[in-house]
Amino acid sequence: xxxxxxxxxxxxxxxxxxxxxxxxxxxxxxxxxxxxxxxxxxxxxxxxxxxxxxxxxxxxxxxxxxxxxxxxxxxxxxxxxxxxxxxxxxxxxxxxxxxxxxxxxxxxxxxxxxxxxxxxxxxxxxxxxxxxxxxxxxxxxxxxxxxxxxxxxxxxxxxxxxxxxxxxxxxxxxxxxxxxxxxxxxxxxxxxxxxxxxx
Numbered sequence: 001x002x003x004x005x006x007x008x009x010x011x012x013x014x015x016x017x018x019x020x021x022x023x024x025x026x027x028x029x030x031x032x033x034x035x036x037x038x039x040x041x042x043x044x045x046x047x048x049x050x051x052x053x054x055x056x057x058x059x060x061x062x063x064x065x066x067x068x069x070x071x072x073x074x075x076x077x078x079x080x081x082x083x084x085x086x087x088x089x090x091x092x093x094x095x096x097x098x099x100x101x102x103x104x105x106x107x108x109x110x111x112x113x114x115x116x117x118x119x120x121x122x123x124x125x126x127x128x129x130x131x132x133x134x135x136x137x138x139x140x141x142x143x144x145x146x147x148x149x150x151x152x153x154x155x156x157x158x159x160x161x162x163x164x165x166x167x168x169x170x171x172x173x174x175x176x177x178x179x180x181x182x183x184x185x186x187x188x189x190x191x192x193x194x195x196x197x198x199x
Contacts (some may be wrong), residue, residue, distance in 0.1 A: 001139075002072065006090070007058055011016070011054055011110055016048075019042060022148065023045075024045070024195040024196065025043040025044060025045035025050075025194065025195055025196060025197050026044045026045065027042070027043045027113075027120045027121050027193075027194065027195075028041070028042045028043075028044075028094050028095055028111035028113055028114075028137070029041045029042075029111050029112070029114050029119055029120060029121065029134055029136050030094070030095075030109060030110045030111030030112060030135070031109065031110070031136070032053070032099060032107045032108070032109040033108040033109060033110070033165070035070075036123070037055055037056035037147075038053060038054065038056070038064075038107075039053070039054050039055075039057040039134040039136060039145070039147040040052070040053050040054075040109050040111050040134070041111065041120070041121035041134045042088070042095055042111050043121055043173060043194050043197060044065070044071055044090070044197075045196065045197040046197075047070050047071050048070055048071070048197040048198070049067075049068065049069050049070055049071050049077055049079070049197070050066065050067070050068050050121075050194065050197055051066070051067040051068075051079060051086050051088075052065070052066050052067075052121060052123075052132050052134060053065065053067075053086070053099060054081075054132065054134055054147040054148060054149050054189075056147065057161065058149040058151075058159045058160075058161060059159055059161055062101060062103075062168045063104070063159050064080070064084050064086070064099060064101075064131075065081070065084075065149070065150070065159070066130065066132065066149055066151065067079035067080075067081050067084070067086050067189060069192060070092070071116070074089075074096075075087040075089050075090035075091070076088070076090075076146060076159075077097075082102070083101075083102030084099070084101060084102060084164065085098075085099070085100035086098075086099055086100075087100075088109075093112060094110060094111055094112030094113065095110070095111050095112075096108070096109070096110045096111075099131075108196070113136050114137050115136075116135075116137045116138055116144060118135055118144055118170060119133075119135045119136055119137045119138075119144060120134075120135055120193055120194075121133075121134055121193070121194045122134075122135065122148075122175075122176045122191035122192060122193055122194065123191055123192070123194045124190065124191045124192060126187060128152060129150060129151065129152040129157070130150070130151050130152075131148065131149075131150045131151075131178065131180065131187060131189055131191050131198075132148060132149055132151065132162075132191075133146060133147070133148035133162060133164070133178060133191050134146070134147045134148070135164075135168070135176070143166075143167070143168065144168055146168070148161075148164070148191075149161065149162055149164030150162055150180045160180055160181055160182065161180075161181050162178050162179070162180050162181075162189075163178060163179050163180050163181075164176060164177065165177040165178065165180075165188070167181060171190065173192065174192065174193050175190040175191065175192045175193075176190065176191050176192075177189075177190060178190070178191055
């Protein structure tokens with residue numbers, strides 16, 4: 001039986017490269033209030049929703065990862081995966097919500113539409129594994145902030161750190177160049193903006 005992790009990754013994988021019509025997904029990015037090192041990206045399209053939470057070191061900490069589900073007519077949603085819960089609601093200034101860990105710890109989070117064209121949610125899907133990257137808007141004194149992780153369908157596979165090539169490099173079709181630290185060595189990969197969600 002496919003795990004909850006696998007079901008969510010299958011949803012994300014189906015989203016990549018699919019033209020679903022009705023315009024591109026709306027993508028918002030932000031941070032978890034209690035831990036500025038944990039970033040969040042939410043993509044919404046015609047009632048469908050994907051959320052990705054990524055902390056500073058996904059290889060060493062409890063990792064929330066990807067969630068998939070739907071949004072109600074009033075803009076609220078409730079997502080669950082492997083003991084994690086992500087609740088939220090869209091409003092005029094973006095989306096706000098709560099992230100509940102399997103331990104019961106609760107953190108507030110918020111995300112808004114990015115101003116910088118490089119900011120957003122990027123992903124690639126290959127052989128049951130997803131590379132996800134969140135890019136936040138830069139500050140007046142700093143480059144864009146980036147978090148990423150490689151996450152596989154197999155629950156026994158480790159979650160690996162993903163880092164961008166610096167300076168932040170955008171290539172054809174808006175794809176972002178990153179590096180993934182595999183046990184066999186560091187490999188380069190490309191992730192693309194997540195613009196369409198599966199029906």
